[in-house]
Amino acid sequence: MKLTNQQITTIEQTLVLNGVVYDDIKLELLDHIATEIESIIDESQFSFEENLKKVFAKWKNELTPSSSFWIRNNKSIPKIVIQKSIKMIQHVFLMSFCLGLxxxxxxxxxxKSNANQEVLVVLNTLLRVMGILGIVLLIYAKFRLWQSKQESTYSYLFNQNGFLQIFNLVLIATGLFRFKGNTAFFDFHFMSTFFPITLLFISGFYLNIAFKHIKFENKIKVI
Known part of the structure; x- marks a missing residue:
């Protein structure tokens, strides 16, 4: 049995009541739950409302309010949103660590091959320029998300964690984090190279998360 528009609206409203206000997760769950109800409604003698409760009971664990140490947030949101956000955070840090290293x-x-002051000056100038560019892009991304009429796990994670990267980029742009011209791989000075580069990559990946929201929003507009 194909669900009516009103029944689909009821599912969506129930998701919102359970804290699923992020459109990417909401659309995904709406499709799953509607499909599950359609598959069992013909085989059971129960009403749509009873089947709705039965299917939502299966999703109870994923919809349970939760929080995480890894996400700066002062309220609990559905576990399924936290899980998706943590996967994105793990990707950000793993890729940033590998690329930074x-x-x-x-x-x-x-x-090692060209240890002169000119090379150091050029690389530090490039580092500062990247820091300034990152700050500009973060501010632009924040503005675009502020204008957005959609909410997604991408915008949620960027607003909670991503925009904070601007503070790290300020330290890079002002030259407080800079290269020391190290020629060894196992000393403190190597960290002065590894650390700011890794911060740049982290900021870049969070920017990518913000632009994923913009891409998602444009997709929704087409639909």
Missing amino acids: GTAVAITLIF
Whole structure:
């Protein structure tokens, strides 16, 4: 049995009442739950409302209010949103660590082969420019999300964690975090190369999360 528009609206309203206000998760769950109800409604003698309660009971664990140490938030939201957000955070930090380490090694090799002040000045200037560019892009992304009429896990995570990266970028843009011209891989100075680069990558990946929201919003407008 195909569900009516009113029944689908009822499912959506029930999701919102359970805290699912983020459109990407809401659309995904709406499709799953509607499909489940359609598959059992012909086989059972229960009404739509009874089947609705039965299916939502299966999703009770995912819809339970939750929070996480990894997300700056002062309220509980559905566990399914937290889980998706944590997966994105893990991706951000894992990729930033690997790319930061690889880039830091490459820069150290550059210093090893050409250890002069001019190279150091050029790389530090490039680092500061990247920091300034990152600040501008973060502010732009924040403005675009503020204008957005949609909510998603992407906008949620960027607003909670991503925009804070502007403070790290200020330290880079002002030169407080800078390269020391290290030529070894196992000393304190190597961290002065690895650390700011990793922060840049973290900011870049959070920017990508913000732009994923914008892409999602444009997709919704087309639909």
